[in-house]
Each structure stands twice: as C-alpha cells, then as structure tokens.
Amino acid sequence: MIRFIGKRFLVAIPLILGITFITFLFIQIAPGDFFDKLKLNPQVSKETIELYREKFNLDKPIVVQYFFWLKNIIKFDWGYSFSYNAPVIKVISSRALNTLVLSISVIVISWILVIPLAVLAVAYRNRFMDRFLSFFSYLGISTPTFFLAFLLLYLASFSNLLPLGGMRSLRFDEFTFWRKVLDILRHLIIPTLVLSFGTVASLHRILRANLLEVLGSSYILAAKARGLSRARIIYIHALKNALNPMITIFGYQFSSLLSGAALTEIICGWPGLGQVTLEAVVSQDLYLVMGTVLIAAALLILGNLGADILLALFDPRIRYQTNR
Amino acid sequence: MRIFKELIKSKLAMGSLVFLSLFYLGAIFADFLSPYSYHEDDIDYLWCPPTKVHFFDFHKRVFFKPFVYKYKFYIDQYYRRIYYEDRSKVYPVKFFVHGFKYKLLGIVETDIHLFGVSGVKLFLLGADSKGRDLFSRILYGSRVSLSIGLIGAGISFFIGILVGAISGYFGGKIDNVIMRLVEMMMMVPAFYLMLALRASFPPNLSSTQVYLLIIVILSFIGWASIARVIRGMALSLRERDYIYAAKILGVSDFKIILRHIIPHTFSYALVAIVLSIPGYILGEAALSLLGLGIQEPQASWGNLLSSALGIVNIKIFPWILTPGIFIVVSSMCFYILGESLRDILDPKKKISI
Numbered sequence: 094m095i096r097f098i099g100k101r102f103l104v105a106i107p108l109i110l111g112i113t114f115i116t117f118l119f120i121q122i123a124p125g126d127f128f129d130k131l132k133l134n135p136q137v138s139k140e141t142i143e144l145y146r147e148k149f150n151l152d153k154p155i156v157v158q159y160f161f162w163l164k165n166i167i168k169f170d171w172g173y174s175f176s177y178n179a180p181v182i183k184v185i186s187s188r189a190l191n192t193l194v195l196s197i198s199v200i201v202i203s204w205i206l207v208i209p210l211a212v213l214a215v216a217y218r219n220r221f222m223d224r225f226l227s228f229f230s231y232l233g234i235s236t237p238t239f240f241l242a243f244l245l246l247y248l249a250s251f252s253n254l255l256p257l258g259g260m261r262s263l264r265f266d267e268f269t270f271w272r273k274v275l276d277i278l279r280h281l282i283i284p285t286l287v288l289s290f291g292t293v294a295s296l297h298r299i300l301r302a303n304l305l306e307v308l309g310s311s312y313i314l315a316a317k318a319r320g321l322s323r324a325r326i327i328y329i330h331a332l333k334n335a336l337n338p339m340i341t342i343f344g345y346q347f348s349s350l351l352s353g354a355a356l357t358e359i360i361c362g363w364p365g366l367g368q369v370t371l372e373a374v375v376s377q378d379l380y381l382v383m384g385t386v387l388i389a390a391a392l393l394i395l396g397n398l399g400a401d402i403l404l405a406l407f408d409p410r411i412r413y414q415t416n417r
Numbered sequence: 418m419r420i421f422k423e424l425i426k427s428k429l430a431m432g433s434l435v436f437l438s439l440f441y442l443g444a445i446f447a448d449f450l451s452p453y454s455y456h457e458d459d460i461d462y463l464w465c466p467p468t469k470v471h472f473f474d475f476h477k478r479v480f481f482k483p484f485v486y487k488y489k490f491y492i493d494q495y496y497r498r499i500y501y502e503d504r505s506k507v508y509p510v511k512f513f514v515h516g517f518k519y520k521l522l523g524i525v526e527t528d529i530h531l532f533g534v535s536g537v538k539l540f541l542l543g544a545d546s547k548g549r550d551l552f553s554r555i556l557y558g559s560r561v562s563l564s565i566g567l568i569g570a571g572i573s574f575f576i577g578i579l580v581g582a583i584s585g586y587f588g589g590k591i592d593n594v595i596m597r598l599v600e601m602m603m604m605v606p607a608f609y610l611m612l613a614l615r616a617s618f619p620p621n622l623s624s625t626q627v628y629l630l631i632i633v634i635l636s637f638i639g640w641a642s643i644a645r646v647i648r649g650m651a652l653s654l655r656e657r658d659y660i661y662a663a664k665i666l667g668v669s670d671f672k673i674i675l676r677h678i679i680p681h682t683f684s685y686a687l688v689a690i691v692l693s694i695p696g697y698i699l700g701e702a703a704l705s706l707l708g709l710g711i712q713e714p715q716a717s718w719g720n721l722l723s724s725a726l727g728i729v730n731i732k733i734f735p736w737i738l739t740p741g742i743f744i745v746v747s748s749m750c751f752y753i754l755g756e757s758l759r760d761i762l763d764p765k766k767k768i769s770i
Contacts, residue, residue, distance in 0.1 A: 107597075108600065108601055108604055111597075111601045112601060112604060112605050115601075115605075116605075116613055119613045119614060119616070119617040120613060120616065120617065122617050123616050123617040123618065123619075124619050231749050231752055231753060232749065234695075234748075234752060235695060235745050235746075235748035235749035235752055236745050236748075237699050237702060237703070237741070237744055237745070237748075239702075239703065239706055239722070240722070240738070240741035240744060240745065243722070243725050243731055243738055243741065244738065244741075246728050246731060247731045247732065247735060247738070250728060250731065250732040257728050258728065349606075351606045352606030352607050352608035352609060353608070355606075355608045355609070356608065356703055356706075356707075359707070360726065367608070370609055370612060371612060371707065374612040374613060374615075374616040375616070375709075377616065382613065382616075385609070386605075386609060386613070389605075389606050389609055390604060390605070393604055393606065394604070
C-alpha cells in the first residue's frame, strides 16, 4: 500500500511541474505586467520598480524566472503578491480553506442526496418518479451555476432568511463561537445549493446507470432466485457494487468543484480561491496566480490520490494488481 | 437516415430537435425577427419592464388585435423610474413593418421586420440599462453563443480525433508522450486555465478577435478528453484483422489512420460532439459574464447576464435574467439529443431489455 501511494506521488511531481510551467509561460507571455500599472502611480519611482524587478528576478529570461520561483517554493517561500501587498501564502491560505469548506459541504450534501434518489429512480424504473428525477437531472446538468446562483439570490432577496452573499455578517467579530459557526453555515447555504444541484444531477445519472447495470448481472438473478426481498437486493447487493466505480468519480469531483466553484464564489461573494484567482489574473499578479494554480493542482492530485486509495481499499481486484 | 428516423420516433428527442432548429433559425434571421437593432438605445426607456401586449380594450373598441400602450414613468422618492401604462392611446402591433436596414442572410438588403409598433417602443422581454431591447439583443446574442458551441466543438473534435488516433495507432513512445500531455491538460482546472489563457492576450481586442480567441481557448481546453477516448478506441481497432491486412498490403500508416481508424470512431464522436456543445456555450457565457469575453455593445447570452452581477439589479429588474433561460433550454436540448443519439447508435443497449 505504501509503495502504491509513493508511486502515485512520484507520478504527480512531473505533472505539477508541467502545469505550473505552462501557467508561468502564459502569464509572462502576456503583454505587460503588474508593474505597468505601478508605473502610472506617481508615488512610485522608477527606481523602486527596477528594484522590485531585480529583487524578484523579473529582469531575467522566463525560464530562469520559473526556476527561481521553483527554488523558492521548495523553501516554502511562495513569493509576494503585488496587488495585496502581502506574502502570497498569507493571501491564499485562508482562501484555499474557504474553498475547501465549500467543496466539502457540496460533496457531503450531494452524496447524501444522490444515493437515495438513485435508488428511488431504479426502484420505480420508467415510472413517474424515475421520469421526474431524470427530468431534474437534465435540468441540473444544463443549468449553468452562475444562472442558478442568480436565481437563488433573487429568491433570497424577497425573504430576510438568508444572507445575500459573503461569508460573514457585519458583526461577526462580536459573536460567540457557536454563533460564528452558525453564521458561516447560513452564508454557506446558497453557494452549496447552487453547486450541489449540478453535482447531484450528474452523479444521479451515473449512479442510476451503474445500478441498472448491476441489477442486470447474474448474481442479482441468483439473489432473486434465493427469494431475497427486493429492498435487500437493491440496498445491500446492488448498491455496494454500483458504488465502487463511483469512488473514482469522487476524486474527479474535486477538480470539477475547484474550477466549477470559482464562478459561484465570485457571484455569491464567497471569499475563495476563485475570486482571488480572477483578480490575480486580471491584474497580472504573477506570484498570486502561480500560488493559486499550484494549490488547485495539489488539491486535485490529492483528491485523485484519495480516490485511488479508497478504491484500492474497497475493491480487492485493484489491490491484487498493484501488489504484483 | 436510419438515425434520423429513430430520432423522430422519440418524443423528447424530436422536441429538442425542434427547439434547437427554432433557436438556430432565430439566430440566422435575427435581424428580421428583432424589432430593433442590438445597439439601438433610448434614454426614455432605461430599465423599462416587458411591454404588455393587449388584445382587448372595451373603451376604444379594439378586439382581438394585438396592441400596446405607451409606457411613461415618474421618479419616486428613491430617484428610481417607475413605469406605468398610459391608456389614453392605443398603438397597434403591426406585422411586416419597415424598420432599420439590414441584409437578410447577408445578401438581400431590406428593412422589413416581422413585427413592430410605430410611435412607441415594444419590449417583449424588457429593456436594459441603456434602454435597448432585450429581445433583440438575445436574438443577436444567440448568433455568438450558438455558433461558438458548434465551431468550438467541431475544432476540438478535429484535433482530438487526430491526436487520439495517432496516439493509439502508433502506441509506444509517441503514445506515452501524448498521453502525459493529455493528462496534464485534463488536470488543470478548466476555469483557471480559461482565465490564464485569456489573460495572455491583450484585453482590448476587437469583437471579432475576441470571438475567435474564445473559440481557440475553448477548443484548446476541450480536445484533451476527446483524444483520450479516441486513443482507447484506436488501441483496440489497430488489433483488428483488417488493419493487419491493410498493413501487409503496404498501405501507409497515415492512410490507415485516415481511412480505417478514424471513420470507426465517428459514431462515438457524433454523440460526444452533441454532448459537448453545451460546455462551449457555458464557457463562452462564463467568460463574457466576467467581462473577459464578448464586449458591449455586441451581445452574447453571457454578457447580457453580466448586468445581473449586481444583486440589486436582479431584484428590481428580474427580466434581465431571461438570457439565462435561453442558455438552460438550449443546453438541455443538446443533452437530450445527444443521449437519444447514444441510445440509437449503441448496439449493446438494444439487445439488453
């Protein structure tokens, strides 16, 4: 098992290098940089900008710049965000945490919802319930997250029950600990609902198809022949086997959430990685962009790794292959 | 032909086909169908709500004829315009009226429009912040949004199929290198890649340039996942006897790929193309929504929604959300069509149940 995990880590390293290098290239090829805006500021002298450039090795060729950045990353120095005037790690760490909180709540909610829904659809296959659910799943995959966010915010604007965006109330600092938790949870509801709708929809389709496939296999026929109840067959025998391939999707979900959450974060004002990346890209804040991309890639690889480990734990056939 | 016949049999697929045809016809004949040009603004109708079309007025004895009233406004204590109907005069809606000049299908110069009202403005779906007709703008916007879907999907499939077939057919080192590249492309979160790509071009491009750029960006992101699947198909196809036969007969690798591998992936590709189009429509909408895509005064479904970014606007002028409905309906039609196509083309499903 440890060898398996180690091998996956080794594979991840060139991937991360490739992704970061490409991003670096794209940002630096782009015409202009952050200093062009600083130059317009009369309070910043030309010498200061040159000093900055030299300090961050931005006067050297792109490849050299990239290696300087890499060298610093290994020393846990993520560089400096010019627009926030703060070390990148400081800007990013809280944002990454917020995105993680949002993603995890979406994953939890959608998995809690999708399993009973898929079972329901299969149990009432081709009847009204199934049709109704599959209509909703079509709607879910076709509704862009930003549009759903607009709609929910519109609905929420009529009642004062839910906050319209942001992550904390104005008087957050005065709250007691539990009130703080409750406050964040209340702000979490709309973005979670927005992202869960699409996620549940796509998961529902996959799980339903898996369940139907498993139900067609011969051991289910054997279970039927033994006279097991319908509920027992679906819940215990079929569901377990239908969920196995879903574990891979679990890891993949992480990546789609990271990039899918960005727009929702921007619209709902959730201070996550998406917002900060958009700002950073628009203002060409080099090290901040690199930091967010690195974090996103790392989270992604961790998600995939987690899925692989889970899969190996649950599916004995895969473990057998890796040990050989 | 067989595919088409079976498509017609399914009600859902037929319905979505009809809807999509309507949308594309609407895009093609946008100038004929829209009463106003997409950039025609009017200071008297800023944020004017959707015009109510009436059919009866008993005082003026108008029956069964579509007509509208003039919308006037007063300014309330929050300095907001409150619009109301001025019922003193009836303005009939006329069909095939003369309006602004345009070239039908790019050839015939004319100024006939499907409908219009003289004297007042008719906003079927309301007006935006500059008093422009949202209905006309949605029609013009559909040209951008719907064509980007088709062209983007087409280009990325062209690249994806070619790269995937080469990778799978040759195998070995070429396959290894290409697949690592593909994995890398798939690893980068699409949204961040989209932003980074957009940022590597100057922000002040002309609208045609932006249009082309968006297509390039979306195809650049989209080809990898297709290449991966096609590669898998090519891997199994190259073990077939007829490929061996072709090799022995001395057919060049290039010809084998082009004539014997790629055509076999077409039925998969057709399904996957249709299923991937909504992704391109959404991608364009997301970029334009954030102000990085199609710029004003040009319209696209994405940048029409950008005025909804302020929550206050949504609450007071909810009709600005209508472009979103068009996005949802068109994507849904593509999904339903794609899935129906898959059911028809998949031989496995026919045997079981």
